[in-house]
């Protein structure tokens with residue numbers, strides 16, 4: 001500490017160099033930095049990645065190899081290789097959760113705080129998701145260049161938001177596997193810096209314009225090059241933290257093949273096949289009795305069937321838990337051996353580094369198993385250019401502190417919050433308010449004046465945090481604030497009278513209720529879906545006391561049973577803002593005062609409190625009416641709901657029309673010849689997807705027109721659902737097959753087109769987990785407008 005101050009003092013003395021001294025990081029070490037270490041084969045940029053990786057492996061002793069199998073990988077000084085920290089986090093902005101990121105050790109002390117993923121997901125805008133990934137990649141590279149971050153980031157989290165109580169549901173794109181897949185594709189491509197190969201009409205070699213100092217050189221690594229490495233986590237069926245007697249560290253998720261195929265594994269498969277993700281993370285839980293990181297079949301399937309090229313990391317200490325919590329193996333060495341042999345390449349934690357040598361000595365693990373892991377690890381590092389010497393001379397070397405918290409990125413964070421906020425109730429078009437007619441405003445609630453609670457989990461230090469109160473005050477100067485409760489737990493009504501007093505005096509009242517991380521987070525699931533503590537009473541009593549009906553703003557990721565508010569006429573409007581990030585307050589104010597017309601839609605079902613009698617540990621997606629099990633998510637759930645998946649209002653109204661879509665689809669020309677006979681003979685009413693010669697050729701476009709029938713312009717999320725004939729047990733009620741967010745001006749129409757692949761979108765998983773296309777009438781649905789497509793052989 002004192003040395004640090006002395007250094008600063010000297011800097012101040014040498015005034016002209018002041019800026020340089022403060023902003024210059026402590027000399028950062030990078031591998032293959034000339035002149036000392038460029039003669040190694042693994043440093044030779046003209047050689048293929050595999051050659052370089054293999055050469056490096058060949059230079060290492062067994063001991064050195066084992067020390068690479070931890071997130072805190074040891075340095076190898078004799079080869080000029082510094083230690084590398086694999087664990088950095090960037091769920092919705094550069095975050096502090098992983099030790100790879102430091103906001104304290106250099107010139108970058110803040111990074112753009114985008115909304116939590118569930119909010120961004122609610123925007124249903126792939127372009128937005130991609131641009132957020134790209135912006136984070138720029139900030140990540142900028143921080144790496146000054147030694148404040150690694151290049152391997154463990155995001156996105158694409159587990160399905162299966163149960164409303166899940167503490168980490170907020171981190172995910174919601175409950176629908178198709179949306180989660182689309183999010184994974186866009187975010188991963190953005191983060192990994194792959195040029196968006198334009199299905200959406202825009203080309204986004206974003207960072208060239210975003211960061212003017214980027215040297216655009218030939219990519220040394222061809223198609224394989226990575227700007228930043230993304231990681232789709234957590235494989236698989238991970239969506240329980242701590243509930244009842246169950247803990248994520250030992251929970252055995254009992255899942256059917258059917259649910260695995262069309263729910264739990266779907267986002268991971270897409271993330272590999274369509275986004276070329278360079279990392280997968282295996283989860284703590286067991287999947288049908290075997291720890292996920294030891295599920296050789298699942299891990300190998302990703303490589304052999306999906307074409308995964310990258311590394312597989314364990315969740316943090318997930319190898320240790322196999323022995324220590326699950327008692328699944330007889331010794332630590334067995335836990336190390338079964339995971340590495342199953343295909344896991346690196347262990348977040350030190351367990352493998354500590355027990356690996358003995359595992360080899362005992363003959364449980366072979367050096368070639370370790371070499372395989374190292375090949376995957378080094379290949380990713382090489383694709384990132386980590387062994388290309390000083391990054392200053394590389395493709396991304398121009399990025400630095402001035403590329404973090406740029407106006408462009410902060411505007412994108414604002415745009416994401418605007419697009420993601422969901423208007424769930426708006427009686428009599430109470431909103432938007434006309435700023436000119438609002439003489440005073442009251443904002444009430446324990447989080448209403450708290451700028452640090454708006455990021456959700458996995459956040460960093462935001463560029464410019466603001467509270468909701470501050471955001472509204474910029475629009476109406478006479479805005480007053482009262483917490484009503486001490487904190488979100490709201491254990492006392494002692495300040496309710498004060499809240500009512502403040503509300504009574506104001507022209508309009510905004511109530512802020514809901515959740516923060518004290519209610520839902522990593523290692524912490526909820527037990528109730530109701531507002532915490534006395535919050536419900538606060539909302540009702542303030543609403544009753546207010547002159548006019550009030551606006552209720554809900555925070556948090558988990559669905560809330562707010563049926564009391566839905567049914568209360570003194571609560572005119574309800575807005576869900578989730579965790580809207582650093583620009584959330586501004587976005588909320590813009591929406592309340594009509595400067596932005598909301599278009600977000602809920603990416604998950606809001607269940608009633610009675611749902612909590614269903615054990616969270618029951619993984620079944622499908623309902624079982626015989627035993628009273630209601631099923632989960634809009635695809636299978638058959639009970640009452642508070643608000644449904646896809647709920648979201650606008651200040652205008654829209655109507656739809658199918659412009660064109662086929663009425664009939666014949667599969668007969670596309671079946672493997674021998675199987676056609678079988679189908680006919682057995683008189684089956686479905687076709688197995690793997691009996692098709694080609695699906696691509698059967699792909700068709702559904703042309704849709706959206707008309708804005710109101711007098712304000714607006715964005716609108718078009719959701720196309722399909723209902724397939726119920727020939728297979730466990731067929732969903734309906735499933736989302738495509739979506740698009742379009743802009744439509746008042747009294748005008750916009751056309752959009754959604755591409756349907758029958759093998760993917762008109763198929764269902766059978767009980768063996770195989771995809772089949774039912775023959776007969778399939779229904780495509782835009783809200784209540786239907787279009788029939790008959791499939792025949």
Ligand SMILES: *[C@@H]1O[C@H](CO)[C@@H](O)[C@H](O)[C@H]1NC(C)=O
Pocket residue numbers: 038039044045046047
């Ligand atoms: C790097 O590899 C290329 C291709 O094999 C070779 O021609 C070149 O001499 C190597 N450079 C060094 C410095 O070894």
Ligand SMILES: *[C@@H]1O[C@H](CO)[C@@H](O)[C@H](O)[C@H]1NC(C)=O
Pocket residue numbers: 072073074075083099
């Ligand atoms: C990382 O590993 C090195 C040894 O290679 C050790 O000195 C250091 O304490 C470790 N850091 C952490 C955070 O475990």
Ligand SMILES: *[C@@H]1O[C@H](CO)[C@@H](O)[C@H](O)[C@H]1NC(C)=O
Pocket residue numbers: 243244245
């Ligand atoms: C937890 O375990 C206790 C004792 O084994 C049992 O009585 C209780 O029903 C369990 N709770 C749940 C939610 O499974």
Ligand SMILES: *[C@@H]1O[C@H](CO)[C@@H](O)[C@H](O)[C@H]1NC(C)=O
Pocket residue numbers: 194223224274275276
């Ligand atoms: C995935 O990588 C392969 C080569 O490794 C490349 O041919 C393909 O274009 C990539 N796909 C995407 C979507 O980037």
Ligand SMILES: *[C@@H]1O[C@H](CO)[C@@H](O)[C@H](O)[C@H]1NC(C)=O
Pocket residue numbers: 250324325326327
């Ligand atoms: C594992 O074994 C320990 C004793 O070695 C025991 O305390 C613990 O309850 C066991 N855990 C499980 C999940 O069986």
Ligand SMILES: *[C@@H]1O[C@H](CO)[C@@H](O)[C@H](O)[C@H]1NC(C)=O
Pocket residue numbers: 450451452453516517518
């Ligand atoms: C703001 O909220 C955070 C998290 O929700 C909490 O830890 C903190 O104490 C709150 N700060 C104030 C001033 O209420």
Ligand SMILES: *[C@@H]1O[C@H](CO)[C@@H](O)[C@H](O)[C@H]1NC(C)=O
Pocket residue numbers: 125127128131415416419715716741742743
């Ligand atoms: C989708 O997001 C992009 C990037 O923020 C934005 O430019 C575009 O207007 C959005 N589309 C709609 C219809 O909101």
